Amino acid sequence: MPTLNWIGKEAVVNHDKEVPFKLLRKVKSASVGENSQNLIMHGDNLEALKALMPFYVEKIKCIYIDPPYNTGNEKWVYNDKLNSPKVKKWIGKVVGNEKEDLSRHDKWLCMIYPRLKLLKDLLKEDGVIFISIDDNEHCNLKHAMDEIFGEENFVCNIIWQKKYSPQNDAKYFSNMHDFIVVYAKKKNTNGYIGGWTRNLMNRSEKQNARYKNLDDDPRGIWKPSDLSVKTYSASTDYPIKTPSGRIVNPPAGYCWRVTKEKFEEMVKDNRIWFGKEKSNVPSIKRFLSDVQQGIVPSTIWFREDVGDNQEASKEIKELFKDSDFPFETPKPVRLIKRIIEIASQNGDIFLDSFAGSGTTGHAVLDLNKEDGGNRKFILVEMEDKVAKDITAERVKRAIKKYDYKDGFEYCELDKPLFNEHGNIEGTCDFSQFATYIYFTETQTNIDKKKIKGNLVGEYNNVDYYLIYKGKNKNVLDKAFLKKIKKSENKKVIYADWCSIDDDILEKYNIEFKQIPYEVKVY
Ligand SMILES: C[S@@+](CC[C@H](N)C(=O)[O-])C[C@H]1O[C@@H](n2cnc3c(N)ncnc32)[C@H](O)[C@@H]1O
Known part of the structure; x- marks a missing residue:
């Protein structure tokens, strides 16, 4: 496997081991409800993930992160935190003298690498991580993930259609999508069965609408499906006489899907459809009750199905009517709900360590309400102005507005367990x-x-x-x-x-x- 190299790599490759272990301090006044197992943490996720380790190592089923994309666009206040004083200070401290030579891609890799390592440690054996990213760092992320998670655990790149209207003044192409990169902690390969498996997605009403009951069959709704197939076999190439007396053969180069005996059995069982006039080319009646009770997820996610940037902005504005731009780069709730639906079972724990406006918390609560589930979330947000007033506040307002039956604990990262003299911090109980x-x-x-x-x-x-x-x-x-x-x-x-x-x-x-x-x- 080719190896990824960048300036600063040596300094950060094992940095996750050097991060000080910090204590957590619950802030009751910013929490909602009593003893909820949902958590919103204020702090740099490097330290926060480390602090979570003694409580959640190998306990998290699904991680969704939406880290800074590193667009170089300074105006992105929340999304491009590489230029924030906190991250700059951190890179200066960890990477040391080399920091002046770092390009923005080096810096991004220095930031993300130790965090991905900690995230992997927190995942369960059958856990999975979904990472939003765009062209700026997609390639670097993929290489870093191959190193940390192993290329054999790569699941797919999902294309998410993030907007509807193309940008007609785009210099080259109008960029309409983001990627969501998916890795399992362990995939089920070579006979191993303890790894992550995807769930089927619920069938949509639109998909079910294709099923009708044209002959009032008591077995329920069905749709006609082709009886002919292209993989030719002479043994299933035979003429069929329709009830109206017409003789039908498979189209040239095709044969029927079933043997003559099987076909006759199906006719007797009313599983073949010859059309209302009983003289059409026969088709098989595919009953909704017989098809897989779900859909295999695909790698293209359209805005109609999971929402787009515009929908996400509307959702947050709906909750913050008192503010014009509560948060600039939220993701839509339906997008995260799709991830949860595919990735996990009832009762699982979700982690989002670049929480922003708290969409992941909102999505977990919304899906729990919809299906009576008991999933839990942990959110981490670094920015002082965001964590309490946007992340926690958004989830709090959503709980109230949509009557969700759960709350959350709000935590601050406290002092390190070991103080500067190497002694145990006095406040540690x-x-x-x-x-x-x-x-x-x-x-x-x-x-x-x-x-x-x-x-x-x-x-x-x-x-x-x-x-x-x-x-x-x-x-x-x-x-x-x-x-x-x-x-x-x-x-x-x-x-x-x-x-x-x-x-x-x-x-x-x-x-x-x-x-x-x-x-x-x-
Ligand atoms: C693109 S936003 C996430 C948006 C989120 N998915 C949503 O739907 O609102 C990225 C967030 O990560 C936060 N962030 C950046 N670096 C961080 C770090 N080291 N620790 C914790 N949060 C961080 C930023 O402050 C920002 O709010």
């Missing part, structure tokens, strides 16, 4: 720390219901304990030993100090890990 420790030890998420006192959880025959009740009080001593569960399992115990001799620890199969030095960095 037991539950937050336990979640992090369990995750770094096991690479799985903690089940909070199973925390019993200091016993944080069990994994692969190891019991994990945390002693963390305040500064200078976290000691592994004899009194603590008496309290721990008797089991054959090895025990890993985190504390500031240990006053027990090594031979006793060995006798009880205990490994002491000192906070903060032996807390792993993820």
